[in-house]
Amino acid sequence: MPTRRHDPDRKARIIDAAIEVIAEHGVAGTTHRLIAVAADVPLGSLTYHFSSLEDLRAQAFRRHAQRMSVIYEAHFRGIETREELVEAVTDLIDGDAGAGAHDWAIAYELYLAALRDPALREITEAWMRTSRSVLERFVDPTTARGIDALIEGLVMHKTLSTGPVSRQDIRAIVDRTIGTSTP
Amino acid sequence: MPTRRHDPDRKARIIDAAIEVIAEHGVAGTTHRLIAVAADVPLGSLTYHFSSLEDLRAQAFRRHAQRMSVIYEAHFRGIETREELVEAVTDLIDGDAGAGAHDWAIAYELYLAALRDPALREITEAWMRTSRSVLERFVDPTTARGIDALIEGLVMHKTLSTGPVSRQDIRAIVDRTIGTSTP
DNA sequence: CGCCGCTGTGTACAGGCGTACACATGTAAT
DNA sequence: ATTACATGTGTACGCCTGTACACAGCGGCG
Numbered sequence: 001m002p003t004r005r006h007d008p009d010r011k012a013r014i015i016d017a018a019i020e021v022i023a024e025h026g027v028a029g030t031t032h033r034l035i036a037v038a039a040d041v042p043l044g045s046l047t048y049h050f051s052s053l054e055d056l057r058a059q060a061f062r063r064h065a066q067r068m069s070v071i072y073e074a075h076f077r078g079i080e081t082r083e084e085l086v087e088a089v090t091d092l093i094d095g096d097a098g099a100g101a102h103d104w105a106i107a108y109e110l111y112l113a114a115l116r117d118p119a120l121r122e123i124t125e126a127w128m129r130t131s132r133s134v135l136e137r138f139v140d141p142t143t144a145r146g147i148d149a150l151i152e153g154l155v156m157h158k159t160l161s162t163g164p165v166s167r168q169d170i171r172a173i174v175d176r177t178i179g180t181s182t183p
Numbered sequence: 184m185p186t187r188r189h190d191p192d193r194k195a196r197i198i199d200a201a202i203e204v205i206a207e208h209g210v211a212g213t214t215h216r217l218i219a220v221a222a223d224v225p226l227g228s229l230t231y232h233f234s235s236l237e238d239l240r241a242q243a244f245r246r247h248a249q250r251m252s253v254i255y256e257a258h259f260r261g262i263e264t265r266e267e268l269v270e271a272v273t274d275l276i277d278g279d280a281g282a283g284a285h286d287w288a289i290a291y292e293l294y295l296a297a298l299r300d301p302a303l304r305e306i307t308e309a310w311m312r313t314s315r316s317v318l319e320r321f322v323d324p325t326t327a328r329g330i331d332a333l334i335e336g337l338v339m340h341k342t343l344s345t346g347p348v349s350r351q352d353i354r355a356i357v358d359r360t361i362g363t364s365t366p
Numbered sequence: 367c368g369c370c371g372c373t374g375t376g377t378a379c380a381g382g383c384g385t386a387c388a389c390a391t392g393t394a395a396t
Numbered sequence: 397a398t399t400a401c402a403t404g405t406g407t408a409c410g411c412c413t414g415t416a417c418a419c420a421g422c423g424g425c426g
Binding site: 214215216227229230235236 | 412413414415416417
Binding site: 224225226227228231 | 373374375376377
């Protein structure tokens with residue numbers, strides 16, 4: 001049995017560190033050296049485990065998207081009434097779910113990167129498919145797409161605007177966009 | 184009277200070139216040299232007219248936001264009935280307005296950059312204020328914010344998704360989000 | 367007509383980047 | 397205990413970046 005010399009979680013920890021660095025410095029400011037420091041591994045370890053920085057970025061984005069999917073799944077589990085759905089979506093936007101501003105920032109980095117790198121499209125599409133299919137358990141596909149878009153747009157606005165958006169307003173908008181669909 | 188040696192539009196042309204480069208290569212891939220080539224000016228001309236690359240970027244974003252504001256204003260001018268409003272918003276998302284995928288890409292670059300650079304917030308806030316106040320001529324402020332967020336979210340989804348979003352779907356979502364507000 | 371001064375530019379520099387690769391290091395087998 | 401090898405790392409290289417700055421070219425003044 002071949003024994004590992006060091007931690008076998010190294011690769012995973014590097015990916016986590018990469019996610020962290022992307023969140024803090026953006027894709028533009030994400031370098032091998034920064035990630036290496038964040039993961040507390042030598043510089044050479046990155047090129048050893050990943051064929052290129054592009055490769056590492058893609059894997060980081062993939063893992064983040066998977067985590068977001070899990071959060072979505074968990075957040076909407078057990079929803080039964082329309083009332084609960086409205087509340088759940090509002091929570092998601094208002095930041096009372098598992099996803100904070102940090103996580104959304106990474107998602108936006110991914111979107112923008114995918115706009116130019118077709119290799120990342122597969123990740124964004126998988127993620128959007130998941131998030132929509134979760135919502136489709138409660139509403140029709142068209143409405144699901146609308147809510148999905150609304151969530152991302154509102155989170156963006158909320159994050160950028162200095163004056164906070166009132167929870168009541170969010171709720172009102174969500175309520176109307178969901179319409180009369182039955183859960 | 185002091186005569187200019189060359190074109191006095193140089194500075195403006197550099198800013199336009201910067202916008203172009205940002206749209207094509209993203210903020211990350213925007214360099215002095217690329218902009219200089221795009222504007223057909225010598226490299227030194229950039230540091231001569233702009234104190235730093237950051238300064239140039241900010242001015243480029245500012246000009247783009249102003250242009251988007253003008254497009255918004257023009258696009259919603261003359262709208263009278265609720266029906267026309269729904270159609271106008273749908274056109275905006277569907278790309279049949281003055282703004283194409285190119286322009287939206289720059290807007291998203293701006294948003295993401297503003298997320299980390301507080302100096303850019305002033306630009307995003309001015310832009311969001313404008314776009315919302317245009318919509319507030321037709322609907323109440325809360326709804327305006329919702330529509331605004333919906334527009335950006337849907338455009339993003341539409342741009343990233345490979346399967347195109349049907350115009351009919353967009354219209355249906357917009358229609359519901361606008362609700363029963365009177366123009 | 368010659369000089370001055372200002373507007374504008376080519377070039378060079380220091381720093382940081384991604385990546386390759388020669389080597390150290392610890393393990394398993396003999 | 398020694399060898400052979402796979403695993404992992406420190407370092408160095410070439411490239412590209414933002415920016416400074418010494419100079420060139422031209423218009424106005426004496």
